[in-house]
Amino acid sequence: GLGLTNRKAENFGEWYSEVVVNGEMIEYYDISGCYILRPWSMAIWEILQAFFDPEIKKMKIKNCYFPVFVSSTVLEKEKDHIEGFAPEVAWVTKSGKSDLEIPIAIRPTSETVMYPYYSKWIRGHRDLPLKLNQWCNVVRWEFSNPTPFIRSREFLWQEGHTAFATKEEADTEVLEILELYRRIYEEYLAVPVIKGKKSELEKFAGGLYTTSVEAFIPNTGRGIQGATSHCLGQNFAKMFEINYENEKGERAMVWQNSWAYSTRTIGVMVMVHGDDKGLVMPPKVSSVQVIVIPVPYKDADTQGILDACSATVDALLEVGIRAESDSRDNYSPGWKYSQWEMKGVPLRIEIGPKDLANKQVRAVRRDSGAKIDIANADLVEEIKKLLDNIQQNLFDVAKQKRDECIQVIHTWEEFIEALNQKKMILAPWCDEKEVEEDVKARTKGETGAAKTLCSPFDQPELPEGTVCFASGKPAKRWSYWGRSY
Ligand SMILES: O=C1CCCN[C@@H]1CCCn1cnc2cc(F)c(Cl)cc2c1=O
Numbered sequence: 001g002l003g004l005t006n007r008k009a010e011n012f013g014e015w016y017s018e019v020v021v022n023g024e025m026i027e028y029y030d031i032s033g034c035y036i037l038r039p040w041s042m043a044i045w046e047i048l049q050a051f052f053d054p055e056i057k058k059m060k061i062k063n064c065y066f067p068v069f070v071s072s073t074v075l076e077k078e079k080d081h082i083e084g085f086a087p088e089v090a091w092v093t094k095s096g097k098s099d100l101e102i103p104i105a106i107r108p109t110s111e112t113v114m115y116p117y118y119s120k121w122i123r124g125h126r127d128l129p130l131k132l133n134q135w136c137n138v139v140r141w142e143f144s145n146p147t148p149f150i151r152s153r154e155f156l157w158q159e160g161h162t163a164f165a166t167k168e169e170a171d172t173e174v175l176e177i178l179e180l181y182r183r184i185y186e187e188y189l190a191v192p193v194i195k196g197k198k199s200e201l202e203k204f205a206g207g208l209y210t211t212s213v214e215a216f217i218p219n220t221g222r223g224i225q226g227a228t229s230h231c232l233g234q235n236f237a238k239m240f241e242i243n244y245e246n247e248k249g250e251r252a253m254v255w256q257n258s259w260a261y262s263t264r265t266i267g268v269m270v271m272v273h274g275d276d277k278g279l280v281m282p283p284k285v286s287s288v289q290v291i292v293i294p295v296p297y298k299d300a301d302t303q304g305i306l307d308a309c310s311a312t313v314d315a316l317l318e319v320g321i322r323a324e325s326d327s328r329d330n331y332s333p334g335w336k337y338s339q340w341e342m343k344g345v346p347l348r349i350e351i352g353p354k355d356l357a358n359k360q361v362r363a364v365r366r367d368s369g370a371k372i373d374i375a376n377a378d379l380v381e382e383i384k385k386l387l388d389n390i391q392q393n394l395f396d397v398a399k400q401k402r403d404e405c406i407q408v409i410h411t412w413e414e415f416i417e418a419l420n421q422k423k424m425i426l427a428p429w430c431d432e433k434e435v436e437e438d439v440k441a442r443t444k445g446e447t448g449a450a451k452t453l454c455s456p457f458d459q460p461e462l463p464e465g466t467v468c469f470a471s472g473k474p475a476k477r478w479s480y481w482g483r484s485y
């Protein structure tokens, strides 16, 4: 029968796997760590892309497509760049029965694929800024527990790679892109995130600094990096000789950024909003926003009810609301209610004989379960309001839950206590790499070590004399800490 066998609050991991499958987002694949994205989740990816792509086009960023294959000579050009990542690189070693001369890697990210051509294309200052993006898949043969959307061996993302004449231009773009990532989470997925800077230990080692939007999963008490926007400085320009003749005729290296969000966004949304009846879809990203269900009664005017359903759907489609009717005659209304609740459709409309007679419909909210009778004449306006209200309510509830998980601490004892209470910890920190390494070592356990999530741009007051919770040295900034995905 329908319904989940796992409860979100009891066994989160199993609940999550069941919800993404029963909600028809994911089908498990016979290769571990790989998943099939079914239409219900692919539609979310397309809706997010339909927001993000025009926004980067406004920023004069152009889409392109580079090959998925990287020769080992190119990939291993910079030992330090891939050192540490080497175990997760997937290689093509044969074609048919014969071995390849040079092994070919499948891109885990595209710096080494793209930057030799940036070097070729950027000659003079008129070639700058060069701003390219690609929508593609990447492969990382991870071994830690694979999780649909959150950690898979292949995933979809966009990767932006930009080059500028000045650091100022790069710094500005890093934050413009980060704001788009915040909007993806907060305005579309209804998930609150924190903007901040990664620590020296957690940043992209090949870059100058890393900014990110950080989400939090209350049920597991783990932070999760939602998306990332790096300033690479001139490190890759040096590595790949991406330089140009500036306006004074001098040789100068470019300043670069790279930034990405991936299908991980979908998993975060499921984890935050899902409940024990299944998915809960924010209206903005749901491919079906309103499902209309006929509730025939014995010999009552069944055709009249079906006509009212299709008229209701047409009226909603007319104003751009994504509505469908479920007039399958082999399922009962009750069965349909739980199926569409499992898929998380934000609003259900029921039309039975009484509704028909009263020229009204009955709307039921997926987030609160509230039932609302709406006169046909008010249908479009009321449904629009309800969808906006559901979108806002999902965000408000998620933000309130996330804020309840935030714990401000000042001492090591308070830190450990908060960590054991699955909190997102805000602590004064000396910002020294060795101290972060020490905290990781001291908190290592089966549920994973604590690490910095980010240092929020929005810094609380740091009174003179405040000391670091871990080292006792003078605190330099507030940082969020926690276990993470
Ligand atoms: O996060 C982004 C935004 C989009 C472009 N890339 C950067 C950095 C990616 C880091 N990273 C992440 N994972 C990697 C895995 C690998 F196997 C290898 Cl060889 C390299 C990397 C690697 O450099």
Ligand SMILES: [Mg+2]
Binding pocket: 140
């Ligand atoms: Mg990784």
